[in-house]
Amino acid sequence: MxxxxxxxxxxxxxxxxxxxxxxxxxxxxxxKMDYQFKDIEQKWQQFWADHQTFKAEDNSTKPKYYVLDMFPYPSGAGLHVGHPLGYIASDIFARYKRLKGFNVLHPMGYDSFGLPAEQYAIQTGQHPAITTETNIATYRRQLDQIGFSFDWSREVRTSSPDYYKWTQWIFMQLFNSWYNKAIEKAEPISVLVKHFEQHGSGGINAVCDEEVLNFSATEWRAMSHDEQQAELLKYRLTYLRESTVNWCPALGTVLANDEVKDGFSERGGYPVEQKKMMQWSMRITAYAERLLQGLDTIDWPEPLKEMQKNWIGKSTGASVRFPIAAPPKPSPEGRALEVSPTGGDLEGAYIEVFTTRVDTIFGVTFVVLAPEHELVKELTTPEQQGAIDAYITQTKKKSELDRMADTKTVSGAFTGSYVLNPLNGEKIQLWIADYVLAGYGTGAVMAVPSGDQRDYLFAKHFDLPIVPIMDIQKIETEADPTKEGRYINSDFINGLFYTEGTKAVIAKLEEIGAGKAKVNFRMRDAIFGRQRYWGEPVPVYFKDGLPHLIEENELPLVLPEVDKYLPTESGEPPLGRAENWNYNPAPSKSPPVGETSSSHLAGNYRETADPVYYEQLKDFSRDNRNQPTEAENFLWQLLRNEQTGFKIRRQHAIGQYIADFVSLQKGLIIELDGHHHKLNKEADDARTEVLNHLGFKVIRFINDEVLSNPQKVANDIKQKLEVLPDRKKVSPTGGDLEGASEAYAYELSTMPGWAGSSWYWYRYMDAHNDSEFASKKAVEYWKDVDLYIGGSEHATGHLLYSRFWNKFMKDMNLVVEEEPFKKLINQGMIQGRSNFVYRVTTFDANETPSHYYLSKKQWDRYNDPLESAGALFEEWGFPIKSSYATYSAPIHVDVNIVNNDVLDIEKFRNWRGEFANAILILEDGSISSPTGGGREGAYICGVEIEKMSKSKFNVVNPDDLIARYGADTLRMYEMFLGPLEQSKPWNTNGIEGVFKFLRKFWRLFHNDQWVFTVSDAEPSKAELKSLHKIIRKVEEDVERFSFNTSVSSFMIAVNELTDLKCNNKAILQDLVIILSSYAPHICEELWTLLGNEAGALSYASYPKFNGTYLIEDEFAYPISINGKTKMNLSISLSLDAAATEAIVLANADVLRYLDGKSPKKVIVVKGRIVNMVV
RNA sequence: GCUCAGAUGGUGGAACUGGUAGACACGCAGGACUUAAAAUCCUGUUCCCGUAAACGGAGUGCGGGUUCGAUUCCCGCUCUGAGUACCA
Structure with a gap:
């Protein structure tokens, strides 16, 4: 240099x-000697990398400060200007904190598991790991050239086995834990087991499944191992359960709620349907209350907290049981009894509802169930069967989208049954309606039409009674949910007010055992799995249909290779394709014998990818078994009870088929075919192929063969079984394919995107530890994140799950803080700013189109109803026949060929072939055509703010800007754009101003010939004033994350110092330190030019503010009359209010404004204003 | 519908606890330098009337209010953005 x-x-x-x-x-x-940003920036980026300038110390006497960015998913598109916004802000803050004497941890990594890489893999066959690697390289290059002060020695990647080893490990801790409500804390499952062994299930207050067993200690000890495990699974913090999920058939995967937009997948836009599926879930609901309470202890943006509050959705109320009224009496002929679907005994049965207004219970005039409610079938009377069936069918047809859009139509059906009001025994009609959701609360509501608008409409529509319960309620036209007034029509609470009334009702309900106060949460347990390849494998294998953890020392369970990244033919997730994706227990740990036969449990937890279908198959199998064909029956007599030496099952579901007979151990399927086999040959072959794929051999016999000589057939089968090896690949597909081999099938789904990001901030504390997720020492030193910057789109995903895992880890004494992110800032989204050209197409007599591109003003004229298109085209010199139609449309044009909304016409013509010969009608009405013609005028493009996306041609790439202006300019410009939290459109237009500023700053250190020249003279008063103003301003601004205002202040300071012709070394050196967090490269360069040690700038001390330099002797008071400023008057600040007032009132100009009137009142605020009331 | 955030020149925005609205920057206009262009520098730039100018009036989405004084506080409304949704 x-x-x-x-x-x-x-x-x-x-x-x-x-x-x-x-x-x-x-x-x-x-x-040549001007500010050479390219050389300077490369030089210092290299220097920082070589010297590991920003490596954080793990033990330091300095106070710690942890600045974290939400790490990116490395997408193939690379960074656009929106991405670095938050990183720049956090980097400025991190650098500032270093100057303030903190030991700063400022790391970066990649959330590198995710769908796009997998989608790309599906399309191209490219392994996602390779795509990810390439994308990370691009990200790293782009991040490096912006000059961030990241400690890259701590980089993490969620997709790296070194990392996900610990994600899996935390999963195992969750699996091995339960939530003890008695102490509001998670505990090891061993504690629970101990309790069961000693006291049975009594006295346990746990967050668990609804259907847990009640048992004594003796009963517990009498249970088989599998039975115990099945029971424990109902308590574990991560557990399997059948959940309704957003299933996307096209993607072959389950989507999170926020990945579904209006019933379609956010990625790809494929239809999504609701489906029941066995899924790993996380018992986040255990932490609902703590997640809610914790919000009060953290410094987060209010809207973000609000979002989490709404998501958790706590409502305080009561659960109430409405006993079912005696079922309708059978008719004399006894037919009702015969066809009654109830079958069972409804004695003592009840409908449980949750309500936030239990005080309104005497206003209940009907009860509504969700159509999916489990008791609907039993409670429908024969008379109503038709109506109910029709309604359920109609509901099923409605997509989620329809249900959402249609909030006006009232629909429902009467079940014919009644329930009783538990407090006064009144008979109440029981209805079903799709406005009640099965997934919320108990799937039933008590309807109070006088107080709830939805119930009100329902009652009006079906002509049900509406009973007022408050003396001041006004219910003529709509429901009135008031809590004011006294109760009426309400039995023993008549005359009471809301608070006592509610208390009295709850007390009574508790007394008679019909209800109790209850807190309900909207939040559901989080589904923890996706039917995808590119994610963390779940460290679980299945034995006898039950999940078991692998050993801790076997971690990481590395993601296996697969031939294709698609679901298997049988609909299993891609991991179903992996060779030998089975758990082989270590020899020392022989699998316990005698545990393979608990078939009643087997299959409870492993289902096919399509459980609904599987349930149907099982029904078919049962029917088939009950009605065997003659041949099947014959053969079964010879195969049953292991007569062949092997266990044979009949009518057993495999994948999507039912095999007539099967040996799961040998993988042999025996099929009996009737005469129609020939006709079905194609279908049967396909079936054989799929079964082969699942690891089964198929042999077929004709029914006649069996009937004529069953013994021969049995012998054939026996021989075959003896020669076949044990089936290697255990497909977890079937419901009860247990114990077929010593290898146990691994879980096939992988962890969801949020798994890796739910604890990553701890890994940065000790990124290379391979014996712990992070050492205790590191965790105790760094504790938590002091400042976290990221987008608000993660409000209810990442930020909620992270808090959940953190609380769990705290309970397990793995970490020390209850909340992981003390302070959080949301950076606003950078929107795209699209440019448009406006095309008008005319057609001549032969229907041949001609295209014209109208500049903004001409386009506006064209759309003005007062103008005529014919006249305009006449004016432009292209007369058209007005009778012919024209067609017009705005067209996106690449923002990179538009400058300040002026289209670069040459570039436009070269941009795409269709524009090469375009006729442009310019702003002034002149014409630009490729053959020449007036090109004097400009073409002005239209503007619209939209999402930044390739398809809209509005993506601005930071690489281009850095090439033109340098990283320091980009950093400062991104900050200059506006408040960090605010969303704003990207507009490159103002970047020149920032670039000019940096050049001006550079010039302060150089003379006219660009020779570096600074002076050692004493700084002047004016210079010191400028300096100390900026010292304080930047301190204030950075502390309140107002980066845009400090950029302005820097400009003011440099403008002032330029006017003062300041080249004072002392002043400039301090300025270099202050500016260095914003524009680090130029400052490092000037720092060394000033004779300081290279690299020491990052750890210099922020200049100390001295207020004495800012003290003014005089102040130019604005003199206002009735609040309107009229003039300014300089008055010494040493004078008090009265003296100031005297000077003002004596001033000739003031007197002129007063125009002879004497002011009624004079307000003097010292150093601020003088106001006179006239 | 509900919840939250926001609305200031041609544009991005500033005005931090009520005290000179429009800082800073872009753009635009005019000028200097230059054969010319680029770059650089200087001047002006909220709007309206008038005008060389002084000066006058209006003005922070709209309508009210509190106050000596309101972009800032209060009430009502309009619009924009975000989140969420037959949530019992």
């Missing part, structure tokens, strides 16, 4: 030689 040159560049000579070439390269050639 040449620091200075006494010889000025002969730029005239250069200009003459290179001529016109210079136009495109003004900065680099013309000003």
């Amino acid at each position: 040449v620091l200075a040159s006494p010889i000025p560049t002969n730029h005239q000579l250069t200009t003459k030689l290179i001529g016109i070439l210079l136009i495109s390269l003004p900065h680099t050639l013309n000003y």
Whole structure:
């Protein structure tokens, strides 16, 4: 680097030689000694990397400060200007904190498991790991050139086995834990087991499944191992359960709620349906209350907290049981009894509802069940069967989308049954309606039409009674949910007010055992799995249909290779394709014998990817078994009871088929075919192929063969079984394919995207530890994140799950803080700013189209109803027949060929073939055509704010901006754009101003010949004032994350110092330190030019503010009359209010404004204002 | 529908606890330098009337209110953005 040159560049000579070439390269050639951002930035980025300048210390006497960014998913598109916004802010903050004497941890990594890489893999066959690697390289290059002060030695990648080993480990801790409500804390499952062994299930207050067993200690000990495990699974913090999920058939995967938009997948836009599926879930609901309470202890943006509050959705109320009234009496002929679907005994049965207004219970005039409610079938009377069936069918047809859109129509059906009001025994009609959701509360509501608008409409529509319960209720036209007034029509609470009434009702309900106060949460347990390849494998295998953890020392369970990244033919997730994706227990740990036969449990937890279908199959199998064909029956007598030496099952579901007979151990399927086999050959072959794929051999016999000589057939089968090896690949597909081999099938789904990101901030504390997720020492030193910056789109995903895992880890004494992110800032989204050209197409008599592109103003005229298109085209010189139609449309144009909304016409013509010969009607009405013609005027494009996306041609790439202006300019410009939290459109237009600022700053240190020149003279008062103003301003601004205002202040400071012709070393050096967190490269360069040690700038001390330099003797008071400023008057600040007032009132100009009137009142605020009331 | 955030020149925005609205920057207009262009520098730039100018009036989404004084506080409304949804 040449620091200075006494010889000025002969730029005239250069200009003459290179001529016109210079136009495109003004900065680099013309000003040889000017601010050379390219060299400077490369030099210092290299220096920082070489010297590990930003490596955080793990033990330091300095106070710690942890600045974290939400790590990115490395997408193939690379960074656009929106991405680094938050990173720049956090980097400025991190650098500032270093200057303030903190030991700063500022790491970066990648959330590198995710769908796009997998989608790409599906399309191209490219392994997602490779795509991810490539994308990370791009991200790293782009991040590096922005000059972030990341400690790259701590980089993490969620997709790296070193990392996900610990994600899996935490999963195992969750599996091995339960939530003890008695102490509001998670505990090891061993504690629970101990309790069961000693006391049975009594006295346990746990967060668990609804259907847990009640048992004594003796009963517990009498249970088989599998039975115990099945029971424990109902308590574990991560557990399997059948959940309704958003299933996307096209993607072959389950989507999170926020990945579904209006019934379609966010990625790809494929239809999504609701489906029941066995899924891993996380018992986040255990932490609902703590997640809610914790919000009060953290410094997060209010809207974000609000979102989490709403998501958790706590409502305080009561659960009430409405006993079912005696079922309708059978009719004399006894037919009702015969066809009654109830079958069972409804004695003592009840409908449980949750309500937030239990005080309104005497206003209940009907009860509504969700159509999916489990008791609907039993409670429908024969008379109503038709109506109910029709309604359920109609509901099923409605997609989620329809249900959402249709909030006006009232629909429902009467079941014919009644329930009783538990407090007064009144008979109440029981209805079903789809406005009641099965998934919320108990799937039933008590309807109070006088107080709830939805119930009100329902009652009006079906002509049900509406009973007022408050003396001041007004219910003529709509429901009135008031809590004011006294109760009426309400039995023993008549005359009471809301608070006592509610208390009295709850007390009574508890007394008679019909209800109790209850807190309900909207939040559901989080589904923890996706039917995808590119994610963390779940460290679980299945034995006898029950999940078991692998050993801790076997972690990580590395993601296996697969031939394709698609679901298997049988609908299993891609891991179903992996060779030998089975758990082989270590030899020392022989699998317990005698545990393979608990078939009643087997299959409870492993289902096919399509459980609904599987249930049907099981029904078919049962029917088939009960009605065997003659041949089947014959053969079964010879195969049953292991007569062949092997266990044979009949009518057993395998994948999507039912095998007539099967040996799961040998993988042999025996099929009996009737005469129709020939007709069905194609279908049967396909079936054989699929079964082969699942690891089964198929042999077929004709029914006649069996009937004529069953013994021969049995022998054939026996021989076959003896020669076949044990089936290697255990497909977890079937319901009860247990114990077929010593290898146990691993879980096939992988963890969801949020798994890896739910604890990553701890890994940065000790990124290379391979014996712990992070050492205790590191965790105790760094504790938590002091400042977390990221987008609000993660409000109810990542940020909620992270808090959940953190609380769990705290319970397990793995970490020390209850909340992981003390302070959080949401950076606003950077929106795209699209440019448009406006095309108008006319057609001549032969229907041949001609295209014209109208500049903004002409387009506006064209759309003005007062103008006529014919006249306009006449004016432009293209007369058209007005009778012919025209067609017009705005067209996106690449923002990179538009400058300040002026289209670069040459570039436009070259952009795409269709525009090469375009006729442009310019702003002034002149014409630009490829053959020449007036090109004087400009083409002005239209503007619209939209999402930044490739398809809208509005993506601005930071690489281009860095190439043109440098990273320091980009950093400052991104901050200059506006408040960090605010969403705003990206507009490159203002970037020149920031670039000019940096050049001006550079110039302060250089003379006219660009020679580095600073003076050692005493700083002047004015210089010190400028300096100390900026010292304080930046301190204040950074502390309140108002980065845009400090950029302005820097500009003001540099403008002032330029006016003062300041080149004072003391002043400039302090300025370099202050500016260094914003524009680190230029400052490092100037820092060394000033004679300081290279690299020491990052750890210099922030200059100390001295207020005495800012004290003013005088202040130019604004003098206002009735609040309107009229003039300014300089008055000494040493004077008190009365003296100031006297000076003002004596001033000639003031008197002129007063126009002879004397003010009624004079307000003097010292150093602020003088106001006179006239 | 509900919840939250926001609305200031041609544009991005500033005004931090009520005290000179429009800082800073872009753009635009005019000028200097230059054969010319680029770059750089200087001047002006909220709107309206008038005008060379002084000066006058209006003005922070709309309508009210509190106050000596309101972009800032209060009430009502309009619009925009985000989140969420037959949530019992």
